[in-house]
Amino acid sequence: MKVLNINSSSNRENSTSTAYAAKVVSQLKDVYTEVSVLERHTTYSDLPFINEAMLASLFVNGERTEAQVKALALSRQLVNEVLEADVIVISAPIYNFSVPASLKAYFDLIARAGLTFKYSESGPVGLLEGKKAYVVVSSGGVEIDSDVDFAGKYIKHFLGFLGISDIEMIKLDLLMFDAEAKQETANKQIQELQAK
Numbered sequence: 001m002k003v004l005n006i007n008s009s010s011n012r013e014n015s016t017s018t019a020y021a022a023k024v025v026s027q028l029k030d031v032y033t034e035v036s037v038l039e040r041h042t043t044y045s046d047l048p049f050i051n052e053a054m055l056a057s058l059f060v061n062g063e064r065t066e067a068q069v070k071a072l073a074l075s076r077q078l079v080n081e082v083l084e085a086d087v088i089v090i091s092a093p094i095y096n097f098s099v100p101a102s103l104k105a106y107f108d109l110i111a112r113a114g115l116t117f118k119y120s121e122s123g124p125v126g127l128l129e130g131k132k133a134y135v136v137v138s139s140g141g142v143e144i145d146s147d148v149d150f151a152g153k154y155i156k157h158f159l160g161f162l163g164i165s166d167i168e169m170i171k172l173d174l175l176m177f178d179a180e181a182k183q184e185t186a187n188k189q190i191q192e193l194q195a196k
C-alpha cells in the first residue's frame, strides 16, 4: 500500500500536526502489510505559485511544446505522486483561519483538469476516487467545522472536488484551551484505525 504524507507546518522541530500525521502513518504500517511512504513537506519543497508560464501551458490546443511541458513538470510530478497513492495523510496547522500558504500552493499544483478532475455536462468530476485520506488539523483557538474554520472544511471540500470522499479527520483543534484532552482523543482515534 502506498501512503503519501503531506505535511505543511512551518514548525520543523516541534509541530503537533506533523507529529500526529506521523502517528497515523505509523499506525497504518502496523495495520497493513507492505506499506511504502512518500513524505512531502509543502513549506520546504520550494513550491511555486501558479505563474504566467504555467497558466500559458495549462490550457493549450494540441500538444504542449517542450517549454510548456517544462513549466508544468513539477505539477505533473506532484500529480503523479497523488495518483499513485492509495492513502493520503495530510497535516495542517490553522494559520490565520486557513491552511498554510504552502499547502494552498500545493493544492493549486495538483488540481489539474484531465488528470485529477475533469469537466462533465453536469459539472466537475473528481478523478481520484477509491483513495482514503486522513486529515490532521491543529489549531489554537479556532474550532474545526465552526463558522470561522476555513482550513479543515476547505481541505475536505478540496479533496472531495478531486473525488476523495473517504476522509477521516483527526482534530487537534482548540489546543490553547485543553491540549491534553484533544491529544488523548486523537491518540485513541489513531490507535483504532483499522484496515479498510
Ligand SMILES: Cc1cc2nc3c(=O)[nH]c(=O)nc-3n(C[C@H](O)[C@H](O)[C@H](O)COP(=O)(O)O)c2cc1C
Residues within 6 Å of the ligand: 009, 010, 011, 014, 015, 016, 017, 018, 092, 093, 094, 095, 096, 097, 098, 138, 139, 140, 141, 142, 143, 175
Ligand atoms: C502564523 C500563525 C498563525 C496562526 N493562526 C491561527 C488561527 O488563525 N487560528 C487558530 O486557531 N490558531 C492559529 N495559530 C495557532 C496554530 O494553529 C496552533 O498553534 C497549531 O497547533 C500549530 O500546529 P503545528 O504545531 O503543527 O505547527 C497560528 C499559528 C501561527 C504560527
